[in-house]
Amino acid sequence: MSEKKKFIRDSVYGDINLNKFEVSIMDMPQFQRLRRIKQLGLISLIYPGANHTRFEHSIGTMNLGSKLAEELELEKDEIELIRTSALLHDIGHGPFSHVSEGVLSVPHEKLTEYVIKNTSMKDLLEEKFDVNEIVDIINGRGHLGPIVSGELDVDRMDYLLRDSHNTGVAYGVIDYERIISNLKLENGLILDIKGVQAAEGALVSRYFMYPSVYQHHTTRVVNSMFRRALKRTIDEKIIDENDIYKYDDNDMISIFRHCDNPFVNDIMNRLDTRRIMKRVKTIRLDNFKFPEKMYKINQDTLRKAEAEIAEDYGLDKDYVYINIAEYPRFDEMKTQVNVDGRLYPLTKISNIIGALSKARFNIPDISVYVDNDEKSKSEKFKLENYLELPEIDKDKFHGIHYDQIKLI
Numbered sequence: 001m002s003e004k005k006k007f008i009r010d011s012v013y014g015d016i017n018l019n020k021f022e023v024s025i026m027d028m029p030q031f032q033r034l035r036r037i038k039q040l041g042l043i044s045l046i047y048p049g050a051n052h053t054r055f056e057h058s059i060g061t062m063n064l065g066s067k068l069a070e071e072l073e074l075e076k077d078e079i080e081l082i083r084t085s086a087l088l089h090d091i092g093h094g095p096f097s098h099v100s101e102g103v104l105s106v107p108h109e110k111l112t113e114y115v116i117k118n119t120s121m122k123d124l125l126e127e128k129f130d131v132n133e134i135v136d137i138i139n140g141r142g143h144l145g146p147i148v149s150g151e152l153d154v155d156r157m158d159y160l161l162r163d164s165h166n167t168g169v170a171y172g173v174i175d176y177e178r179i180i181s182n183l184k185l186e187n188g189l190i191l192d193i194k195g196v197q198a199a200e201g202a203l204v205s206r207y208f209m210y211p212s213v214y215q216h217h218t219t220r221v222v223n224s225m226f227r228r229a230l231k232r233t234i235d236e237k238i239i240d241e242n243d244i245y246k247y248d249d250n251d252m253i254s255i256f257r258h259c260d261n262p263f264v265n266d267i268m269n270r271l272d273t274r275r276i277m278k279r280v281k282t283i284r285l286d287n288f289k290f291p292e293k294m295y296k297i298n299q300d301t302l303r304k305a306e307a308e309i310a311e312d313y314g315l316d317k318d319y320v321y322i323n324i325a326e327y328p329r330f331d332e333m334k335t336q337v338n339v340d341g342r343l344y345p346l347t348k349i350s351n352i353i354g355a356l357s358k359a360r361f362n363i364p365d366i367s368v369y370v371d372n373d374e375k376s377k378s379e380k381f382k383l384e385n386y387l388e389l390p391e392i393d394k395d396k397f398h399g400i401h402y403d404q405i406k407l408i
Contacts, residue, residue, distance in 0.1 A: 005017055005018075006018045006019075006020070006023055008059060010056065010059065010060060010063070011052075011056070011165065011166075012060055012158075012161050012162055012165055013060065013063055016059060016060075016062075016063045019080075021084075021127075021128055022062075022083065022084070022087060024124060025084065025087060025088070025121075025124065025125075026059075026087070028120065028121055028124060029120075030091055030115050030119055030120075030121045031055070031058075031087075031088075031091060031121075032055075033246075033248050034053060034054040034055040034058060034090065034091065034093070035053055035055040036053070036248035036249055036250055037053055037054045037055075037093055037094075037095060037096070037097060037248055037249055038050070038051060038052070038053055038054075038096060038097060038249055039052045039053055039054055039056070039057050039097060039159070039162065039163065039166075040052070040097065040163060040166075040167070040213070041096035041097045041098060041099035041223065041226075042096060042099060042219070042222045042223060042226060042271070043167070043213060043216075043219050045218070045222055045271070045274060045276070046213075046216055046218050046219055046222075047166075047167040047168065047169070047213065049166050049167055049168055050163070050166050050167045050213075051166070052162060052163075052166045054090050054093055054097060056162065057090065057158055057159055057162055058086070058087055058088070058089065058090050058091070059087065060158040060161075060162055061086040061087070061089060061090075061148070061154050061155050061158045062083050062084075062086040062087040063158075064086075064154035064157050064158050064176065064180070065082045065083055065085070065086035065147055065148060065154045066079060066082065066083050066086075067177075067180055068082075068147055068154055068180045068183060069082040069083070069147065071180050071181060071183070072147075072183070072184070072185050074144075074185075078144060080128075081129060081133060081134070081137065081144065082137065082144060082147055082148065084125070084128075084129060084134060085133075085134045085137035085138055085144075085148050086147075086148050086154060086155075088112070088116060088121075088134060088138065089112065089138045089148055089149070089155060090108070090112065091112050091115050091116065091121070092108045092109070092110070092111030092112030092113070092114065092115050092245050093108045093111070093112075093245075094108065094111070094244040094245065094247065095244070095247050095248055095249050095251065095252040096226065096249055096252065099223045099226050099227065100226075100227070100230055100244065100252075102223065102227045103227045103230045103231045103234065104241060104244060105241065106241075109138065109139055111244070111245045112135075112138060113135045113138075113139075114245065115245055116131050116134060116135055116138075117131055117135065137149070140153075143185070144185075146185070146188050146189045147185070147189065150188065150189055151188075151189070151331050151332050151333075151334045151335045152179065152183070152189055152191065152199065152202070152332050152335045153189070156202075156206075156332065157174065157176045157179065157180075157202070160172040160174055160202065160205055160206060160209065161173070161174060161176065163209065163213060164205070164209065167213055169209065169212050169213055171204075171205050171208040171209050171212060172205050172206075172209050173205065174198070174201050174202045174205050175198040175201055175202075176198075176202075178195060178197075178198035179191075179195055179198045179199060179202065181195070182194050182195025182198070183195065184338070188336065189335070190336050190337070190338050190343065191335050191336065191337045191338065191346070192337070192338050193337060193338060193339050193349070196337060196346070196349055196350055199332065199335060199346060199350075199353075200350050200352045200353060202332060203330060203332050203333065203346075203352075203353055203356055204352065204356065206330060206332070207328075207330070207356050207359075207360075207363075210328060210363060210364075211363045211364075214326075215325045215326055215363075215364065217279060217282075217365075217367060218276060220323045220325065220367070221276060221277045221279075221321060221323065221367075221369045222271065222276055224277075224321045224323050224369070225267050225270065225271065225276070225277065225321070226267070226271065228267065228318070228321075229256055229263065229264045229267040229268065230252070232261055232263060232264050233255060233256070233259060233261070233264055236261060238255065238259050238261065238264075239255060253268065256268035263318055275372070276372075277319065277321055277369035277370060277371060277372070278369060278370065278371075278372045278375055279367050279368065279369050280368050280369070280370055280375055280378050280379050280381075281367065281368040281379075281381065281383055282365050282366070282367045282368075283365055283366050283367075283383065283389075284362070284363075284364070284365045285324075285325075285361045285364045285365055285366065286361045286362050286393075287392055287393065288389065288390035288391065288392060288393060289390060289391045289392070289393040290390050290391070291361040291364075291390065292361075293390040294324055294366060294389075294390065295324070295327050297324065297387065297388075301387070302322045302324075302387075305322055305386040305387050306320040306321065306322055307320075308386050309322075309368070309378065309381065309386055312381070313374075313377045313378045313381065314377060315370060315371075315374055315377065315378065316371075319370060319371045319374070320368070320369075320370055321368070321369040321370075322366065322367075322368050322369075322383075322387075323366070323367055323368075323369065324364070324365075324366045325363070325364035325365055325366075326364070327364075328360040328361065328363070328364055330356065330357070330360060332346070333345070333346055333347050333353055333356070333357055334346070337349045366383070368383060
């Protein structure tokens with residue numbers, strides 16, 4: 001008698017089939033923890049629908065990994081290995097996903113490796129797989145690695161689709177089926193020329209999701225507030241950083257609310273009541289001749305500048321935040337395209353992608369945030385008095401930043 005098929009009804013793809021072993025993995029406590037870790041961290045404070053979790057994303061990534069593996073005509077055991085690796089690729093994420101990672105000394109990929117190799121999850125996986133092969137694929141290593149972690153991988157495809165679907169931001173809608181049907185596995189994932197238009201759509205989607213969702217100015221400051229509170233709990237040994245893979249969002253909220261540190265309590269109260277720091281200064285990075293230099297400014301330098309601003313304007317240094325938007329990497333631009341048997345980078349094939357590469361600094365900025373009640377004290381200060389900024393490009397036309405547009 002054949003095994004009865006199980007499936008999960010997903011909000012993005014519909015029914016996703018599961019085998020018995022995959023169900024066993026999903027029923028493990030390490031995987032169930034992902035139900036309580038939001039995919040987009042604190043972005044639900046900006047987009048109320050962004051309550052989807054790492055649990056859903058992991059299943060969606062498995063689904064796309066399976067589709068791509070079948071399209072590549074891999075062997076059955078390789079397809080099963082890809083499905084399991086994709087399912088587990090985020091199992092080491094800490095509370096609120098990438099938000100907590102900004103404080104930790106170990107990236108989530110290393111925590112994922114630890115969970116797979118050093119917890120009860122290992123015992124289950126070794127019934128069918130070599131855990132080292134799973135870890136290699138998750139980290140993009142080996143022949144199959146680029147499927148889950150590469151320039152144009154199934155992880156990125158799913159989170160663009162899922163994040164767009166749940167935030168209601170239409171930019172993330174991509175033609176993933178067209179991309180998958182035009183990928184070949186030849187010393188990495190190679191895109192056929194027929195898939196370039198779909199890849200362009202994916203890159204444009206990421207480009208606009210960057211300021212609208214992932215690096216929205218309010219996203220950045222709520223993340224900064226949470227990280228400062230988390231660092232305080234780690235420094236004061238309220239929580240052990242080495243155990244972060246055991247915590248979920250609810251655990252962290254409870255710790256923040258009930259610990260003895262008044263600053264941590266206050267930050268949690270501010271997030272609960274949405275009393276968020278407000279911007280008093282913003283400089284777009286494309287104002288500078290060499291915007292890349294901004295990413296050489298380290299965190300200690302930023303903290304020193306915050307303290308100096310606080311002292312000069314009578315502010316509490318714990319409530320002054322200088323934030324530089326994350327570096328706009330867009331790794332998909334490195335994808336190799338097959339044109340009549342010869343390989344070219346996507347930036348050379350597509351004028352659109354080439355333009356995006358040049359325009360990547362049009363959106364990110366450096367911003368200073370303070371308590372809303374203190375805005376009037378510090379609105380006229382000059383950031384260049386506190387940080388060594390790159391030279392301004394005076395000959396360049398500076399367009400209007402999206403956040404500066406006011407509808408009257």
